[in-house]
Amino acid sequence: MPVKNILVVDDSPTERFFTVDVLTKAGYQVSTAETGEEGIAIAKATKPDLILMDVVMPGLNGYQATRTLTRDEETKNIPIIVCTTKGQETDKIWGLRQGAVDYLVKPLIPEELLQRIAALP
Numbered sequence: 001m002p003v004k005n006i007l008v009v010d011d012s013p014t015e016r017f018f019t020v021d022v023l024t025k026a027g028y029q030v031s032t033a034e035t036g037e038e039g040i041a042i043a044k045a046t047k048p049d050l051i052l053m054d055v056v057m058p059g060l061n062g063y064q065a066t067r068t069l070t071r072d073e074e075t076k077n078i079p080i081i082v083c084t085t086k087g088q089e090t091d092k093i094w095g096l097r098q099g100a101v102d103y104l105v106k107p108l109i110p111e112e113l114l115q116r117i118a119a120l121p
Contacts, residue, residue, distance in 0.1 A: 070099025
């Protein structure tokens with residue numbers, strides 16, 4: 001199933017604007033959330049084709065939100081790509097263990113982001 005609708009979960013207005021701009025110019029429909037809790041609620045309500053999840057956020061962090069979404073019957077089939085400044089190998093392993101299908105380190109490179117999205121099954 002091709003990705004059409006993407007949910008961007010990031011507490012940084014600058015990162016949200018940049019990511020939304022890249023995705024909309026590539027033809028995707030994009031919705032946004034500023035917190036892990038809001039991201040979970042929007043994911044359950046709208047069932048996006050893909051979620052781009054930041055890690056460092058107030059309240060529920062991105063690892064916790066990813067784990068919650070991938071273990072919930074309603075949302076477990078929505079792929080999640082973690083997009084974060086946390087670039088240590090242990091961070092990547094932990095993100096993938098929470099259920100993410102991919103892990104990108106910021107600053108995001110538009111071409112790489114679009115390639116990773118296109119490569120999803």
